[in-house]
Amino acid sequence: xxxxxxxxxxxxxxxxxxxxxxxxxxxxxxxxxxxxxxxxxxxxxxxxxxxxxxxxxxxxxxxxxxxxxxxxxxxxxxxxxxxxxxxxxxxxxxxxxxxxxxxxxxxxxxxxxxxxxxxxxxxxxxxxxxxxxxxxxxxxxxxxxxxxxxxxxxxxxxxxxxxxxxxxxxxxxxxxxxxxxxxxxxxxxxxxxxxxxxxxxxxxxxxxxxxxxxxxxxxxxxxxxxxxxxxxxxxxxxxxxxxxxxxxxxxxxxxxxxxxxxxxxxxxxxxxxxxxxxxxxxxxxxxxxxxxxxxxxxxxxxxxxxxxxxxxxxxxxxxxxx
Amino acid sequence: xxxxxxxxxxxxxxxxxxxxxxxxxxxxxxxxxxxxxxxxxxxxxxxxxxxxxxxxxxxxxxxxxxxxxxxxxxxxxxxxxxxxxxxxxxxxxxxxxxxxxxxxxxxxxxxxxxxxxxxxxxxxxxxxxxxxxxxxxxxxxxxxxxxxxxxxxxxxxxxxxxxxxxxxxxxxxxxxxxxxxxxxxxxxxxxxxxxxxxxxxxxxxxxxxxxxxxxxxxxxxxxxxxxxxxxxxxxxxxxxxxxxxxxxxxxxxxxxxxxxxxxxxxxxxxxxxxxxxxxxxxxxx
Numbered sequence: 045x046x047x048x049x050x051x052x053x054x055x056x057x058x059x060x061x062x063x064x065x066x067x068x069x070x071x072x073x074x075x076x077x078x079x080x081x082x083x084x085x086x087x088x089x090x091x092x093x094x095x096x097x098x099x100x101x102x103x104x105x106x107x108x109x110x111x112x113x114x115x116x117x118x119x120x121x122x123x124x125x126x127x128x129x130x131x132x133x134x135x136x137x138x139x140x141x142x143x144x145x146x147x148x149x150x151x152x153x154x155x156x157x158x159x160x161x162x163x164x165x166x167x168x169x170x171x172x173x174x175x176x177x178x179x180x181x182x183x184x185x186x187x188x189x190x191x192x193x194x195x196x197x198x199x200x201x202x203x204x205x206x207x208x209x210x211x212x213x214x215x216x217x218x219x220x221x222x223x224x225x226x227x228x229x230x231x232x233x234x235x236x237x238x239x240x241x242x243x244x245x246x247x248x249x250x251x252x253x254x255x256x257x258x259x260x261x262x263x264x265x266x267x268x269x270x271x272x273x274x275x276x277x278x279x280x281x282x283x284x285x286x287x288x289x290x291x292x293x294x295x296x297x298x299x300x301x302x303x304x305x306x307x308x309x310x311x312x313x314x315x316x317x318x319x320x321x322x323x324x325x326x327x328x329x330x331x332x333x334x335x336x337x338x339x340x341x342x343x344x345x346x347x348x349x350x351x352x353x354x355x356x357x358x359x360x361x362x363x364x365x366x
Numbered sequence: 367x368x369x370x371x372x373x374x375x376x377x378x379x380x381x382x383x384x385x386x387x388x389x390x391x392x393x394x395x396x397x398x399x400x401x402x403x404x405x406x407x408x409x410x411x412x413x414x415x416x417x418x419x420x421x422x423x424x425x426x427x428x429x430x431x432x433x434x435x436x437x438x439x440x441x442x443x444x445x446x447x448x449x450x451x452x453x454x455x456x457x458x459x460x461x462x463x464x465x466x467x468x469x470x471x472x473x474x475x476x477x478x479x480x481x482x483x484x485x486x487x488x489x490x491x492x493x494x495x496x497x498x499x500x501x502x503x504x505x506x507x508x509x510x511x512x513x514x515x516x517x518x519x520x521x522x523x524x525x526x527x528x529x530x531x532x533x534x535x536x537x538x539x540x541x542x543x544x545x546x547x548x549x550x551x552x553x554x555x556x557x558x559x560x561x562x563x564x565x566x567x568x569x570x571x572x573x574x575x576x577x578x579x580x581x582x583x584x585x586x587x588x589x590x591x592x593x594x595x596x597x598x599x600x601x602x603x604x605x606x607x608x609x610x611x612x613x614x615x616x617x618x619x620x621x622x623x624x625x626x627x628x629x630x631x632x633x634x635x636x637x638x639x640x641x642x643x644x645x646x647x648x649x650x651x
Contacts, residue, residue: 102463149637153644155459156402160591161637163404167588168633175627286584290471297464333475340468343461344453 052366053221056305060086060217064210073202080206080274082315083213084267088288089295089307090216091263096293097302098229099256100236105162106264106292108169109139111283113265114272115179121273122187123178127194132208132269139265140258142169147254154239170284184279205274212270216263221304223259224366232256233302287332291318294335297342300349304366309350369499374617380506382613383513384571388586389593389605390517391564397600398537398557399455404466405446406565407587408473413439413569414488414578415481421488428488428574429508435570436563443562447555455554477580485577509571516567517606520560533557537600588629592636598646608647 060083067079092106117135120126126134142165150161174182195201223229231252234242243249272278291314299310314335321331346353355362388410395403413435420431450469454461492504524530532553535543544550572578572586593612597604615635619628639646 096460100458100460102460104467146637149641153640156396156400156463157595157640157644159402159459159463160595161640163591164588164629164633164636167585167629171626171629175624175630290467293464293467329479330475332478333472336468336471336475339471340450340465343464343468344450347457347461 048221050363050366052305052364053218055364056217056221056308056366057214059305059308060210060213064213067206067210076202076206080209082312083209084271085292085295085311085315086213086308087209087216087263087267088292089299089311090213090220090304091260092292093296093301093304093307094220094223094232094260095256096296097300097306098224098232098236099253101253101257102159102293103162103257103260104159104289104293105164105166106260107285107289108162108166109143109261110264110268110271110288111173111280112142112169112268113139114268114278114283115173116265117269118185118187118272118278119179121191121269122185125191128204128208128269128273131273132266135269136262136266139268140262143258143261144254147257148250151250151253151257166284166286166289170280173283174280180279182280184277184282186277187273189276202274205270209267209270212263212266217304217308219259220307221366223256224304228252228255236302290332291335294339294342297339297347297349300351300353300355303349303351303355306349306351313350371618371621373500374621375614376500376502376617377506378613378615378617378620379610380502380510380613381575381616382610383510383606384568384609385586385589385593385613386606386609387513387516387571388565388568389590389597389609390520390602391561391568392590393594393597393600393602393605394520394564395558395561396594397602398533399451399554400459401451401455401462401466401558402459402591403558403561404463404587405469405473405562406590407583407585408470408477408580409439409442409562409565409583410569410572410586411477411578411580411583412442412473413566414573414582415477415486415580416566417570417573418486418488421490428490428570429512432512432567432570435566439563439566440559442566443559444555446562447558451558452551452555474580481580483579483581485579487577488573490574503575505574509574512567512571513606516564517602520564520602523560529553529556533560585629589632592632595636595639595644596647601646604646611647 063079067075088106088110092103095101095103113135116138117131120131120134121128146161146165150158173179179185192198192201195204231242231247234245234247235249235253239249268283295310295314296307298314299308300306318331321327321334327334342349348356351365355365388406392403392406395401416435416438417428417431420426420434421428446469450465451462454465492508494504495502495507524534532548533556535548536550536553540550589612593605593608596611597608616628619631
């Protein structure tokens with residue numbers, strides 16, 4: 045827990061806490077909606093970073109855990125009447141379980157096989173959900189409006205979901221930070237730098253990679269439950285939007301992979317950029333191409349991302365930027 | 367039931383040839399430079415649209431347009447390699463995966479804007495052959511034939527010509543090839559271009575069977591990955607065999623359950639192969 049003494053942790057937490065606090069103080073519903081999306085991206089990017097940034101394995105199907113967790117949690121809420129909290133845990137557990145099985149199967153191999161598997165899992169899970177009758181098939185499921193009465197009415201339920209998302213964002217950042225400075229995290233980074241060397245040094249690489257994958261899958265599973273609870277209905281098209289996986293990767297790379305602050309900065313910056321692109325006439329349809337162009341520039345010229353670049357350029361700020 | 371089974375199987379096998387063609391390109395690129403080319407799917411979609419535009423605007427028969435589509439594919443592949451891949455060719459997998467993926471997003475983004483996502487078809491008839499109860503569509507027979515010709519051509523190129531031998535040398539050991547005076551950058555670019563050319567050809571052939579949109583490539587790309595893993599990554603002959611296996615499997619599956627289920631058994635097959643036979647069915651290397 046020594047890691048919590050560093051100023052870098054408090055800077056990152058402080059930024060997110062300030063955003064959340066501002067929303068609670070103004071009690072403005074528009075700000076809350078913006079912040080809900082932003083915090084959602086923060087959690088998605090931060091959790092993806094555990095695998096992409098620390099371990100160096102790229103996951104093209106991060107959103108599959110968001111969709112699957114959302115579906116499982118939603119099923120428990122709408123069909124069995126579970127409260128939001130238990131449903132969120134169930135959603136996280138379901139996503140973690142899928143990651144565990146997939147990780148145990150694929151992580152004995154190295155390099156690109158995992159990326160291929162993550163490309164396939166999105167198609168496969170979406171096809172499964174589309175045809176799976178208990179989850180409503182292609183039409184999905186919706187919540188009875190009366191459910192919101194248990195949370196003090198629909199308006200109050202929105203604030204509760206926001207508070208939960210805020211808590212989840214703080215939790216994911218703390219976990220990401222603690223992992224980075226733990227023995228486990230150092231093992232992951234050793235795998236990223238040189239998997240053979242890591243093995244020689246006693247890191248049980250397949251198992252460490254699987255654990256990282258499970259950890260990074262649980263968060264999107266819980267986010268999915270919160271998102272679809274707020275939405276009131278869930279359908280395959282919304283749950284498995286492959287664009288969201290892509291955009292999450294762009295956020296992590298933009299802010300700086302392998303840093304704790306990077307995904308937070310990256311999601312805020314990308315969310316702003318996307319808001320601008322979607323409202324401008326010229327780029328409305330091109331926003332995916334612009335995101336791709338941005339990603340290409342980062343990969344080719346600034347692979348460390350914004351935070352990584354600052355750390356390299358100004359060694360003095362490293363204490364503050366982790 | 368039996369009739370339907372054989373009809374479906376024959377159909378699947380013929381389509382399998384074209385899947386194999388796409389997978390050969392992917393496998394070649396992987397084998398030569400250890401890069402998983404994520405532009406493969408969108409390039410297949412571009413091949414479909416090139417055929418569509420040549421057919422509907424210039425009224426050239428799709429099979430006569432193939433050489434032109436192939437040339438465009440080759441040039442596109444060369445450009446992609448030198449713009450997006452060459453800089454990160456020695457970096458870890460993460461970089462090349464993300465770089466080719468970025469190109470994928472650019473193609474999809476621009477393609478969606480230009481072509482929208484309305485399904486298109488290349489509409490022409492090549493007749494059919496009747497064997498008892500099994501009907502084979504002319505377009506699929508011709509496509510299978512073209513695939514065999516292209517595969518033979520690729521084999522001759524790789525084993526009988528100087529640039530082909532250079533590609534194999536670079537695949538074997540890049541540093542040693544470079545020391546022997548093989549221009550590695552050009553050779554890698556050529557291999558990438560040929561891989562991309564095969565993808566565009568596969569796209570052009572698929573356009574003659576099924577309706578397509580700019581997003582259709584993703585599904586075929588996934589099939590190409592499964593096939594590569596089936597046949598052993600980096601083994602073009604294995605890719606063709608894997609294509610036939612996957613095509614046959616798809617034909618059989620569609621007899622027993624709705625077509626929308628297909629990605630699920632495909633993915634399960636993929637994971638099972640990685641678990642039990644990661645070097646592929648042919649066991650290369």
